[in-house]
Amino acid sequence: MAEQTPMMRQYLEIKSGYPDAILFFRMGDFYEMFLDDALIAARILDITLTSRNKGSGDEIPFCGVPYHSVTPYIAKLIETGHKVAICEQVEDPKQTKGIVRREVVRVITPGLLIEAESLAPDENNYLLALCQGEGDQWGIAWLDLSTGEFRVTELNGGPAAAAEAVCVHPREILLGEGVELETLPADLRDFVTDKIVSRAPAWVYERDYTRSLVCDQFGAASPESLGLEQMPWGLIAAGAALHYLRENRKSAIPHIREIKVYQRSEHLALDPATRRNLEITATMSEGKKNGSLLGCLDRTSTSMGARRLKQWLSYPLVGLEPIRQRLYAVEELLEQAGVREELVAQLKGIADLERLNGRIGMASAGGRDLRAMHDSLQRIPALVDLLAPLQSDLLRSLCTAIDPLDELRNLIERGIVESPPFSLREGGIIATGYNEELDELRAISREGKGFIARLEAQERARTGISSLKIRYNKVFGYSIEITKSNLANVPEDYIRRQTLANAERYITQELKNYEEKILGAEDRICELEFTLFQEIREQVAAQSGRIARTADGLASLDVLVSLALVADERGYTKPQVDESDSIEITDGRHPVIESMKLGERFVPNDTRLDGAENQILMITGPNMAGKSTYMRQVALITLMAQAGSFVPAAAARIGIADRIFTRVGAGDNLARGQSTFMLEMMEAAGILRNATPRSLIVMDEIGRGTSTFDGVSIAWAVAEFIHDTPTCRSRTLFATHYHELAELATTRERIKNYTVAVREWNDQVIFLRTIVPGSASHSYGIQVARLAGMPRDVIERAKEILHNLERGEYEEGAPRLAKSRKTKSTEASPQFTLFESNEDLLRQRLKKLNLSVTTPLEALNLLDELKKMI
């Protein structure tokens, strides 16, 4: 770098402190970027790249954006994963000799965005800090700077930590300097790999330092008083997040006032695969809200409500009482249709108070933000009146939490004009009557303007020049403009100020005097208005705790109203939630498929699951019959009930589940070097390890990713394990194309067979979509292939092959199934035992019998068993 002008030296010095950010270097009305930053920014922002010292061999590439329209440029850089450091001039250039002092006042990172334009209204924007503790303990802290939400927890093991991180869905992840991604547990590494990872210095992850940061931020004497005594790693993660925040934000964050400490066991556990498979908040194929459960249930009126609904569906409850409270509230809002409608009308007029509160707290809110706060608060008294007569505990407590904040509303009403300008520096924000001095200055300015008009008329009369005009211009101030043709009539006391192509501009002493008075007053007005505005904003910020509580109450209210609305429109019913082990659903429907109205009427189905007789429902049935839909519908109804929603069924009793597991379909994870089948087995293994008798498992075609014999053996053994293992014994929906598995119901008392009814007609299959007891005899795969438009020749040939296979015959060049396999494998491997005839099994059973030690009762039982086998 040859050019070392003082300015460039200053730039390089500042830039060296922010190597991983694009430095926006303020120069007058522009932010300039230099060198590599300029190359990156010019490409992403599509702006012109130029260079200093052109042609000298020491060219310095640079580009710039105007300061007043910087937000979209920053947003674009952030969107593409960059950080932006804003470097301002921190002294008045007019008062400075030499180079003006500059400082970075803020670093904007993806996880620390607060600008409304850069944030999706119905999505939180989280920064997640991870800290690995001893014994594979993980501290996780996550915060949304835009709303002030801050949560912390601790988890045992990489998979659990990864599952939580997936659920939080952060925009940015914070790790300690030196923590190599390769050393993270596989699940976490996978999660972190394609995310934006930022680093905090390693020394930050130190107990005393983080402890003091956390206590300081939340005004606590000790971590104990915050409920963090049992979470040493959570505390460090929280402290690291606060450190990062302070380093980058460089200003107070008063709206982050509460730290919510939670345990994973407080919520229905859903592993990442299950969240994906059940399409709870996003569709599997496109990752979109539309088409997911959230999309189907979201009728909220505010962004706060939309975000809260997402949280409720992401974190369903397991506590009976809180679930019931939500359900009672929805029930009351469902019954009170009139109140509900009026609540919706009020809620629709309420802005995003959480984010407004954040911007006000961080002193980045403008006049329009304050006014939006005012207009929202104005709706609260009516809303509270509507809520006051309602009876349910939850609605009553929301009614108390929602605070009309009258004095704040009055303050803004008195202080801020109805439609304030965007800029804070150019006046026009503060209402008349709010401040005496301001009113006086405005009178002077107004008077001055009247004077100008009078002077213009007076000078026209004096000179006889009817085209004479008094003009104002930012550089030259006021002047009298005379066109060239009238110059002969210019009086002697006019002093020339500026020459234009067709005119001359003059000043008079009188005009100069007034100019000073008016412009002086206008400068003072802008200054005073800005000060007054800041004072008002600070007074509002001082109440950020009350605003946060109100916003929180409104968000929950909005969700409850939305749930009631959907329940009403779609005929959902209130589930009876209890601590039994039953799931009993009458006429259940799949909420999303039903709402899509695809042309086919949705056929409702019943479900009965329990720990005594109906633990595992073994569902066989043709392709395309509706097995997956049915199983997902049961899982979704359970999840909805535990989130506090009514459910798509005529009646439902839900014994609370601690976890829902799904093993559905198969997706490759080539990045991790695992095959489809490997992944399927890993997921299944995870389920068998973690499921409890309170869990709900959905197993859809387990084992189909390998050969038939291997697959059926695995499926069989998995079903047996779930049935026989006391610590697992979960309520299970098990769909399979291996019709052999239906045999399990004869030997396992809690396995029941179901199938999806179809009608055969003219070699075609008609799906009736009804789940009935019994098992299917074949899959109708070929008929489905025909429906899918497979060439007729292929269909005919497939039928021929199937026919031969079913008769145990095979022809040269055609597939050989059981026979070929059996001949290859001479020894009876365990999987073949499944297909041995009942006679073989009978023989084996009798062979093992030792009559000398068998009691008469045992003999009788055995006889009974053998009889059942045939």
Ligand SMILES: Nc1ncnc2c1ncn2[C@@H]1O[C@H](COP(=O)(O)OP(=O)(O)OP(=O)(O)O)[C@@H](O)[C@H]1O
């Ligand atoms: N109860 C129902 N009422 C109406 N339509 C249904 C119902 N259940 C499923 N369907 C429709 O049938 C289609 C196939 O359902 P699904 O995928 O559940 O079948 P499947 O038995 O799991 O098939 P496969 O075994 O081939 O995976 C779905 O796309 C859905 O639109």
